[in-house]
Amino acid sequence: MKWRVLLVGLTVLFLSLFLLVPLAAILVEALRKGAGAYVRALLDPDAMVAIRLTLLCASIAVVASVIFGICAAWAVTRFRFPGKSLLLTFIDLPFAVSPVVAGLLMVLVFGGQGWLGPLHLGVLFATPGIILATIFVSFPFVARELIPLMQEQGTEEEEAALLLGASGWQTFVRITLPKIKWGLLYGVILANARAMGEFGAVSVVSGHIRGRTNTIPLHVEILYNEYNFVAAFAVASLLALLALATLGAKALLEWKLRRDAEAAQREAGA
Amino acid sequence: MLSLVAAGMAGCGSGRADVGTTLRNVSYDPTREFYQAFNRVFSEYWVGRGKGAVEVEQSHGGSGKQARSVIDGLETDVVTLALAYDIDAIAERAKLLPKDWQRRLPHNSCPYTSTIVFLVRQGNPKGIRGWNDLTRGGVQVITANPKTGGGARWNYLAAWGYALGESGGREAAAEEFVRALYLNVPVLDSGARGATTTFVQRGLGDVLLCWENEAYLARREFATEQLEMVSPAVSIQAEPPVALVDVRAEQRGNRAAAQAYLEYLYTTGGQTLARQHFFRPSVEPGESFAAMKLFTVEELEGGWAAAHQKHFRDNAIFDRIYRPGRSGG
Numbered sequence: 001m002k003w004r005v006l007l008v009g010l011t012v013l014f015l016s017l018f019l020l021v022p023l024a025a026i027l028v029e030a031l032r033k034g035a036g037a038y039v040r041a042l043l044d045p046d047a048m049v050a051i052r053l054t055l056l057c058a059s060i061a062v063v064a065s066v067i068f069g070i071c072a073a074w075a076v077t078r079f080r081f082p083g084k085s086l087l088l089t090f091i092d093l094p095f096a097v098s099p100v101v102a103g104l105l106m107v108l109v110f111g112g113q114g115w116l117g118p119l120h121l122g123v124l125f126a127t128p129g130i131i132l133a134t135i136f137v138s139f140p141f142v143a144r145e146l147i148p149l150m151q152e153q154g155t156e157e158e159e160a161a162l163l164l165g166a167s168g169w170q171t172f173v174r175i176t177l178p179k180i181k182w183g184l185l186y187g188v189i190l191a192n193a194r195a196m197g198e199f200g201a202v203s204v205v206s207g208h209i210r211g212r213t214n215t216i217p218l219h220v221e222i223l224y225n226e227y228n229f230v231a232a233f234a235v236a237s238l239l240a241l242l243a244l245a246t247l248g249a250k251a252l253l254e255w256k257l258r259r260d261a262e263a264a265q266r267e268a269g270a
Numbered sequence: 271m272l273s274l275v276a277a278g279m280a281g282c283g284s285g286r287a288d289v290g291t292t293l294r295n296v297s298y299d300p301t302r303e304f305y306q307a308f309n310r311v312f313s314e315y316w317v318g319r320g321k322g323a324v325e326v327e328q329s330h331g332g333s334g335k336q337a338r339s340v341i342d343g344l345e346t347d348v349v350t351l352a353l354a355y356d357i358d359a360i361a362e363r364a365k366l367l368p369k370d371w372q373r374r375l376p377h378n379s380c381p382y383t384s385t386i387v388f389l390v391r392q393g394n395p396k397g398i399r400g401w402n403d404l405t406r407g408g409v410q411v412i413t414a415n416p417k418t419g420g421g422a423r424w425n426y427l428a429a430w431g432y433a434l435g436e437s438g439g440r441e442a443a444a445e446e447f448v449r450a451l452y453l454n455v456p457v458l459d460s461g462a463r464g465a466t467t468t469f470v471q472r473g474l475g476d477v478l479l480c481w482e483n484e485a486y487l488a489r490r491e492f493a494t495e496q497l498e499m500v501s502p503a504v505s506i507q508a509e510p511p512v513a514l515v516d517v518r519a520e521q522r523g524n525r526a527a528a529q530a531y532l533e534y535l536y537t538t539g540g541q542t543l544a545r546q547h548f549f550r551p552s553v554e555p556g557e558s559f560a561a562m563k564l565f566t567v568e569e570l571e572g573g574w575a576a577a578h579q580k581h582f583r584d585n586a587i588f589d590r591i592y593r594p595g596r597s598g599g
Contacts, residue, residue, distance in 0.1 A: 111342035112364055125344040207344040209294065209329045222330070225463045226302050227491040 026240055029233035041223075041231035042238060046211045050219035051238070053127065057134040057202075057215065058195040064135045065191040066184065069142025074176075077150040078158075088147075091140050102136050103204025125207030130215065133201040138191040145187035146180055153179055182257050186250065193246045197239065290322035291527050296346040298333040298420055298510070299463040300484045304547035305350070311543060312534050316527065324527060332461035333420030340364070340515065347519040347528035350512040352420025352462075354378075355574035357513050366517040379511040381535035382549035385564055386428040386505050389469065389478040389485045392496035396476045400502045401432045404477060405450035412475035413455055414465040417582055420510075421462035425479040426588065427577060428506035431570045435504060449591040458592075470497065481508060482559070486548035507564040 030038055041047060072091060076084060094102065108114050110124040123129045157179070161171045177184075199217040206213045214222065216239050223232035297305060309326035316324045329336065329344070333352035340346055341364040351357055354372055361369050372379045390398050396409050404411050414422035426448065433447035434440075456475065459465040462484060469478035470492050477500075480488070485499045512532050519528045534540050541551035550559055571577035581587045 107342050113342065117343065120343075124342060125339065207329055207339055208331055209327050209344075212327060225299065225330075225467075227487075 023240060026233050026237050029229060030237045032233075033230045037230050038234045041234035044231070046214065047219060047231075047235055049211050050214045050216050050235070053130065053214070054196055054216040056127070057131050058138075058192055060131050061134040061138045061195040062188055062192050065139040065142045066188060068139050069144075069146055069187055070184075072143040073146035073150050073180075076147055078155060091143050094137050094140050099133075099137050099198065099200030100204060103133055103201040106133060106136075106201075106205050124205055125209070125213060127213065129205040130202050130213060133205050134195045134198055137198050137201050138195040141191035141194060142184065142187035145183050145190070149180055149183040150176075182253060182260075186253055189246055189250050189253070193243060196242055291316075291324040291524060292327060293324060293348070293524055293528055293531055294327045294329070294346040294522075295348050295350055295531075296329045296336050296340055296344060297350040298336060298352040299330055299461055300421070300481055300487070301350060301510075302328070302330050303487065304483075304544065304549065307547065308535070308540065308543050311539055312531055315534060315539065316530070321527070326531070332418060334418055335461075340366070345518050345522065346515055347522060347524045348512060348514055348532055350510070352508075352510050353423060353574060354509070354511050355423075355578055356420065357511060358574065360515070366515050367513055368516070371513045372511060374514070375512065375532060376536060377552040378509060379513055380509040380552055381512060381532075381540060382510070382544040382551050384482045384508045384510070384549055385562060386424050386479060386508060387482045387485050387560075388500040388502065389480055389488060390476065390498050390500055392498060394498055394500065398477050398500055401429060401447075401451075401504070404429070404454060404479075405447060406454075409454055409477065410456050410475040411451060411454045411477050411479060412465050412469040413458070413479040414461055415458040416588055419459070419461045419465075421481050421484070421508075422458075422465070423577075423582065424481070424506055424508040426581065427567060427570060428479075430581070431506055431565050432502070432504050434570070435565070445587060445591060448587075452592045455592075482550070483548035501560040501562055504563045504565070506570070507566045509566065 030041075042051075072087070075081075076088065106129060107124065110116055110121060110129065121128075123132065157175050158171050161175050162168075166174070197217060198215075199221075202215055203218060203221075206215070206218055208214060208218060208222065210222065216235060220232050220236045220239065223229075223235060295305060295309075305326070305328055309328070312326070313324050316322075329339075329346070331339075333356045336344075336349070337351060337356035337359050340349060340360050349357055349360065357367075357371060358369075361367050361371055375381070388398055388404075390396065396406075397403065398409070403409065413425045416422040416426040429448050429451050430444050433444040436447075437443035457468065459468055462480065465478065466480060466484060466488055468474050470488055478485075482501075485497075489497050489499060512535060514525070514528050514532060516525070519525045535544070536553050538554065541554045544551045545554075545556060545558060567574060567577055571580060579586065
């Protein structure tokens with residue numbers, strides 16, 4: 001009993017210190033000059049561009065990570081081929097490589113002095129570069145979520161469907177997808193959170209052009225450097241709220257998953 | 271998720287209402303407020319001349335990093351950086367403007383200048399009056415890394431030039447002086463704004479070496495923090511130049527507007543704004559700034575190329591005198 005109180009107390013204390021207090025501080029700072037200043041900071045044209053750009057990059061990155069994640073998970077769990085463990089290692093690369101390095105790699109490839117520089121593709125310091133950088137940092141999440149899930153589920157049901165004459169696509173849509181949908185959604189949520197909050201890689205390839213190539217995190221930095229703290233914290237609070245919404249969605253999903261599992265167990269028991 | 275995609279797509283490309291001309295100005299950190307005001311005034315002037323609407327996009331960051339981005343392909347009509355060396359790099363490596371760019375506009379292409387001063391805490395508790403006070407034991411000096419920050423290079427050269435003058439031109443003495451000074455630096459930020467925030471926001475250090483305009487600005491923005499400015503008797507004339515990026519401006523069809531933009535900096539309108547933002551106007555100096563004895567980098571080292579070779583190149587003097595993590599030891 002004593003131990004329980006102590007441990008729970010410690011956890012709550014830790015979370016308050018490192019999460020709740022800073023979160024509250026952001027909101028307090030953001031509202032220091034009243035709700036009017038808060039709303040003005042969010043409706044500022046440059047902020048709106050940053051919000052749009054962040055949403056655009058995150059949505060494209062999420063779609064990319066879903067397509068890539070399903071392909072990779074399918075390949076890894078349903079086929080045997082040489083170099084499989086190497087492939088798995090590569091999927092983890094964006095976790096291991098610092099995002100700044102990822103950004104610099106893109107400069108080396110697409111930069112004016114880079115390999116593809118003479119082609120003038122207009123990738124770097126423009127929206128395509130920011131999208132590519134965002135995809136790079138967020139693509140492994142869906143694959144990482146699906147691979148263990150699909151490994152655990154095994155291939156029997158798919159094999160049965162194929163034996164009964166279903167096409168590959170039918171098997172995927174009717175058998176595989178319903179089985180992995182919650183894991184998939186979980187991966188999407190994580191990838192989305194990462195994509196929206198990315199700073200390092202995007203900072204290197206953005207060029208920081210106000211009202212054009214600034215994402216929300218970059219816009220927060222600019223405002224902070226301009227001593228415009230109220231606006232900086234207002235925009236930061238938006239990012240924090242997006243993160244909270246993501247966490248809420250995640251909690252809801254976990255609850256739903258647990259309920260499904262319990263229902264399945266009851267069915268099996270009955 | 272789908273609605274998210276839709277929202278993103280709807281926003282794609284339609285960032286702003288269409289305007290006639292869109293100029294781009296890649297600049298360094300402490301000019302943010304100045305160019306925000308200047309762009310408005312220039313836009314009015316341009317419309318007044320019947321040339322149609324003009325919008326100026328700004329990009330700010332450490333001067334060296336900004337030059338690097340322009341070399342790597344960040345498209346811009348003009349650059350307004352912290353030191354000529356960074357624009358030289360663009361001319362040499364990317365060949366986007368002629369090498370003699372600095373002779374194309376008056377006053378060495380510097381429509382405004384500044385100098386390096388000290389910012390101290392209220393009441394100047396450590397009694398800092400001049401450069402010698404910065405090498406005393408127990409005085410913590412905040413400055414950025416001169417290998418990455420433009421303003422920080424001016425800081426370093428100001429200290430070097432002062433010590434050289436004091437010792438009658440003995441470089442060994444100057445090296446000893448800057449060594450002692452950087453021993454008092456607890457942390458090197460990468461850029462001028464970072465150093466200012468370290469000093470003002472985080473409350474680290476006793477004295478901040480910074481641009482004069484940045485010192486005025488910090489005092490205005492943080493009135494409650496109670497900062498005092500100390501102008502040393504001798505310092506460096508910091509010359510942040512401006513230049514047309516010929517190749518890019520022509521590609522973008524903006525040459526005439528970009529040239530007019532830079533020339534407008536030299537008019538009474540531009541000079542007045544510069545003074546209001548605490549830069550020393552080159553054409554119309556006026557008397558609003560402290561009288562200090564200022565030397566130029568030209569007089570000191572014969573130009574930036576030589577100064578870089580001698581001080582900031584790998585294994586040059588700065589690398590010899592500063593070892594990270596060993597300060598104060």
